[in-house]
Amino acid sequence: MLNLHHLNSFVMLQQTGSFTEAAARLGLGQSTVTQHIQRLEKSLGRQLVFRDTHQVKLTAEGEALVGYARGMLDLNGKVASLFGESRLRGRLRLGVSEDVVASRLTSILEDFIRLYPLVDLELTVALSAVLYQMQDIGDLDLVLAKRHIGETHGRLLYREPLVWLARDPDHVLSRGDALPLIAFPPPSITRRVAQEALDREKMAWRIVCTCGSLSGLTAAARAGMGVLVQPRSMAPAGLKEIPADRLPVLEDVEFVLVPRRGADAALTEALSGLIMAQIAPQHQA
Structure with a gap:
């Protein structure tokens, strides 16, 4: 046996x-x-x-x-x-930011469906700000997304620096005109952080590619269209981090779990526990 x-x-x-x-x-x-x-x-x-x-x-x-x-x-x-004595069942509506899906979601979902097979999971993938808006009107029970430094909503998972990425940093920075940005559409947190950092240094920029999918943004960056901003641990393969002395320093972002008030606490805590167990240890010193 x-x-x-x-x-x-x-x-x-x-x-x-x-x-x-x-x-x-x-x-x-x-x-x-x-x-x-x-x-x-x-x-x-x-x-x-x-x-x-x-x-x-x-x-x-x-x-x-x-x-x-x-x-x-x-x-x-x-x-x-x-x-078993604790038979979880029902429906849980989970919202996850686009960049988390690309790197960490699969193993979390594997564990969840194995442990709680009677729970129906409804998954929404979108920009962090959009997910919070959906949660505010009652459409999502639990959100795993980013927040700006200084914001207090949600349970903190970890904090991570944002970095500038490009296929060929020297080439893209040698063009001499406005910095070409590849970005999610508004109200993207990473887009706003990048634009504010460049504006503070009075550096010209222009959006050369907008896409709501990280895979689309990654394809554009790999094609050499411009510069992409992502959390360091989620940098797509094929892109290089631009040295800190070449472009303005970007502020960090924080990844958080936000349960909806009034949602089934047993369901949200079950999934939150798995997310905390898998994600948080990777970022502890």
Whole structure:
């Protein structure tokens, strides 16, 4: 009989590619996760994980096991929800800012649907300011988005610097005319921060591409159209950070969780707990 705790550690290790990160997300010690993997390998008589100083990868046997492991954990979650004492069910309307979706949402949703299979999740992806407007009129129960430094709404997850990005910083800065900006449409927080930083330094700028999708903005930046502003940890591949002495320093942004007053507290706290467990540890010193 396979141990579900061992399988859970195995699936989390596959998701994160790191014993340290898997342990942090599970709230366990790294040695405990290592023991879980070792015991799972012993019970199956197969090596499931390649380990070296640079990376953790699954063996062919490990890759074959992942699907079955997820299925067993999903089934266990459904049974626990049906017959457990705390059976969460209902509908939860989640709003997530565009840049978070591109980098972190998948693993959070995987854990949520495994643990709470009777909850129907309605997902909205939009600019942070738009999400707050939707929440104000009662259309969203929980929002994961950005806020300006100095604002106090929501539960703080972490603070992060914004950075200037371009495919070829030297080329885009050597044009000599107004700085070409690639940006979300108003009321984007990153757009406003970039414009205010340039205005303070009396630097000319112009919007050369506007798109509500981060994938669209990224494509424009990779094509060399101009400069994109993003949180440092969410910088898309293929773009380089422009050195701090070449353009004005951008203020930080904060990522927060904001539950709607009157929303189902059990549902919002269940998802908030998963988000806090996965995102916050990555940004702790």
